[in-house]
Amino acid sequence: MRIKDFQKELKRKGLPVALLFNLEEHLNPSFYYFTRYDGYGCLVVPATGKPLVIVPPMEEERAKDTTPLHVLAYRKSFAGTLQRVIGRPRNIGIDHSTVPILSHRRLRKRMPRARFADVSTIIDRLRIVKTETELSYLRKACAMSDDILHTCFDHFKKFRTEKDVYRFLDQETRNRDSVFSFDAIVASGGNASQPHHRPANVKLKKGFCVIDFGVKYQGYCSDTTRMVYLGRPSRKELALYQLMLDAQEHVTTLYTQGASCVDVFDASVKALGTYGKYFIHGLGHGIGVEVHEPPSLGPNSEERLATGMTVTNEPGVYLPGKLGIRIEDSIIVTKKRPEIITRIPRVLRIIR
């Protein structure tokens, strides 16, 4: 989305060109980010001039149908075509966070005089702050998942198994011509104490049930978690839910320009009080063309939040074999009030 900014950075770093690969042996979501084409190929970004995408002959038509960039299909060999396009530069930018050691070795063999500098931090810095277009896609993805979740809760009484719920979410997602942004989690009773439980063909258990789910809109991911209770919750359970909800909502107010990610994480552990020790994962992560991307909000985070970042807020508590509760929103960081883009109410849905 920010290919011109990328070119500026290349110029600033004295890199005449960068190559971003998206190959079967190593996919790179940044390739899709810049090209909007999700097949195999190599994006060639010169510091000045027009970027282009080199693709295998069999992908030519599809690439042309999807990317606004210039597409060139190689005929005989990719290497030959690439060399004709870029010549023999001494410095080439590649993404060290995705190119495997072996591919790097092959590149060096093919272009023995070139140095392959890392451009992953440049790209991370671009991707972490969303453009207005990206924000509009993220809002729409969240609105679509809100809508699907509403429908799901309306039908909840008829579901017998976790898989029933999963299939319903999946079907509603397809009906809207979309796909999951990650494999949906439906975890009832003791299963919910595994944060990444896979929905099973087992009867929905009494007690708390975690629904963690997202869809894609224009390639951009939503991510929401809401809670259902099957049966009649005890006072203690309701109090625990309220504690979680208060903590989650309090933490949302901390998603502001300049906040340190580790401080926000620490505040969430503190807000969970004595339950803090049952919070066994990070507090949140960026969303974009990937459902997990920088920044991350955890005990070792080094980033600070900035306007335009779009980040989840998902504290959870997990009592092994007993229960799991997680509430998750996706939030756009702004200068003042965070914009919550998952708008479906965070209320506990009690299904008797």
Add this chain to the structure above:
Amino acid sequence: MRIKDFQKELKRKGLPVALLFNLEEHLNPSFYYFTRYDGYGCLVVPATGKPLVIVPPMEEERAKDTTPLHVLAYRKSFAGTLQRVIGRPRNIGIDHSTVPILSHRRLRKRMPRARFADVSTIIDRLRIVKTETELSYLRKACAMSDDILHTCFDHFKKFRTEKDVYRFLDQETRNRDSVFSFDAIVASGGNASQPHHRPANVKLKKGFCVIDFGVKYQGYCSDTTRMVYLGRPSRKELALYQLMLDAQEHVTTLYTQGASCVDVFDASVKALGTYGKYFIHGLGHGIGVEVHEPPSLGPNSEERLATGMTVTNEPGVYLPGKLGIRIEDSIIVTKKRPEIITRIPRVLRIIR
């Protein structure tokens, strides 16, 4: 599946231990191959002694439910736990074909005295030849997709769009508690001249329609392509189909122990005669836990076929904007007669 053979190779190479990572930032199908657990973690394979899988705390239960290997969840930090487990060996095997440059740099920083040798070729050599268990999974995956394709052809008259066919295949796959091994291709009329065309919400066009589709059984992939004709084929079209079919069936007989992959590829181009120039992709690829894995049969292949390899045979011709025809089987290489494990007849299904 062959973890003991892997350990023997490590011993032979003087490597006391190998680490295989499966992380969000770089997945490695070989991790699943050895562990049968598809979540995040690090497989620690000592040259002697018991392998174990180190996983994040939130994956502990799921890992224990799926892998037969010993599972250890780290508490504070992965690095600390890993060091306690492996000590400070001077030589460590890692998979250079999947570990990104940046992760390699981090590993070297963390263990500055260790050398990280490449074990990817060892693993490739193990994975390329299937065990009896793997062959039984591959046969079952192919039988399941045969069954689904039969059902699909029985219902073909009622489909209006490419997406209708796609959705039917998808639904039948789910009904059998399986998933696609790759995104199914349904390409009618001129769309079929793009070998990787995505099924569209467009009316099925008259003429040839490519159905390229596979499912998973126990994590193992099937891959089959069959052809439908909508309307009344001309004599010329029938003759072209027959030419393709004869070529494909002839090439199957070449899938024998010791055959050079490049020779088999060359023979397929030759068998297509004047249409050889419209054959714009490789002839085949191994199938296993990945739908595309070694060996590959193309103009630059260096492998030879060997007993137990399971490989596709999929010649195709593509007349840009006009038509595409591809016929594909999955084949187990044996000493004598190749075993075709996609058993649904290769006849052209004519739908009037």
